[in-house]
Amino acid sequence: MTESPKIPIKNIYYMLCYAWNTLQQADDQITGIEEFDNIYNLLAKVMVSGINNLRKRGFHREYKEYCEELSLVRGKIDVGKTIKRQSLKRRKVICDFDEFTNNVPFNQILKTTLSTLIKYPQLDRVLKNELIKTRYHFSDIDEIRLTNNSFSFLKYNRNNIHYKMLMNICELLYYGLITNEKGNAVRFADFIRNEQMAILYEKFVLNFYKKHLPRRDFTVHSPKISWSISSEYNHIGLEYLPEMRTDIVLEDNINQTQLIIDTKFYRSAFGKRNYSETNKLISSNLYQIYTYINSSDFHGAITGMLLYPTNGEELDLEYLISGKIILVKTLNLSSNWEDIFSRLIEIANIRRY
Incomplete structure (x- = not known):
């Protein structure tokens, strides 16, 4: 990714507060943040x-342990070190003591x-x-x-x-x-580097849902998905299989549905092999979410979603592949915070999956 979506400072601040679970601590500082230019x-x-x-x-403050040569006894005398360093010749002793320090x-x-x-x-x-x-x-x-x-x-x-x-x-x-x-x-x-923005984007979406979706209706987490390993086969090198760790999983406990969301902080949802080709979705991202939904052991309808930040184009794509729905959507991080909030709630309440 060579160019990040342009995100207002105010929205970055909100994202940080959600990602760090510090929204309550920061409530008194949100007012007036629009004035900042960087x-x-x-x-x-x-x-x-x-x-x-x-x-x-x-x-x-914490207690810290010290070992120092002192003129006055403090704490406990370390006789061995005192003799070894010949501190007595200087009318001093080596003392071990604790200090409650900031x-x-x-x-x-x-x-x-x-x-x-x-x-x-x-x-x-x-x-x-x-x-x-x-x-x-x-x-x-x-x-x-x-x-x-x-x-x-x-x-x-x-x-x-x-x-x-x-x-x-x-x-x-x-x-x-x-x-x-x-x-x-x-x-x-000049800007938060893309690796950190990708982590921030993922944690922001996860904690947004943890805070705003009713706990009695939804389970919000980011579990590992196990590979469908055959117990009848003599596997070699199982320790080399990568983990399938999801970004966000929303489980609707009422409708018994599971939505697996993979956040992708990319400049675009599309990739090209050469300039003459039509835009295509990035294949590795699509393969990844396809693997997740087909490996999940959830007992109910399972849907996968790739969630990109908007960077010039809005996407609301939908596919039915091998009997399961895969969605590709965008979230406009440069819009008003109220619109971002509404968009995320809308995504969570899709009833087609």
Whole structure:
């Protein structure tokens, strides 16, 4: 995909809130987001507002273990290390002690992201000053070098769950918007990169349905589908079979129907082998959803759907293949949010499947 659909900042913000399950946390920040002209200004504003809320609650603290050479005893003396390092000659001892500190990964990631975001050249001047002022409150917190593990090692509980949205923003900036190059140079992408937008698109649609479809009528999940493996055959290399993990599955418990939705964040739903050919659906996408609906063990009517973002053309295609319906539809992410909402509800309530 070489060109992404043009999505208004407001709609990206809504998608982020759904994808991160932070819509409730963000309700007080949605008003006025139309004024932002780029994603960095929007995220900077949300960061400032979110960190101000953190300060009112108090920064998250944890116990950390330290082993230091001290003049006064603190905690427990490590006799072996004290003797080995000859600390007594300096009238000191090696002590092991715990400290309840706010210099922990959650706050270190926040400070590091603040410092990076401040460097964005097109950042609004007022927002930049707010970020700088906000960073002053992190004076006793270290900056760190962010890696993939910085986010995967975070553990949430009831005492730090309010960090969730801010950590997601930091992760989005790290993976989707900011590219570290050689040395300390930083390159800022103009838009969220396509790999991250594809993940965002999928999670947004899944969590939208989890929030808005009545639980008594629908089961919304993203299960794995098992291969129809014959138990009578001596298979070799089963461990190499790829997983069939669905994006979104809507099961209508009243009508006993299942809709398997595969989201595709592509520039177009069509592909060409050469310029003279007529537009055709991307074959690999069609084969994938066809495999899903034929491998599902759901006891009831099963339908598959490819859901693309609109990029110049709306699609409402329908096929009956091997007795099962496959739909190809588009969602216009550049339209008013109310239209996006209505379109997704309309898709969920299709009664033909």
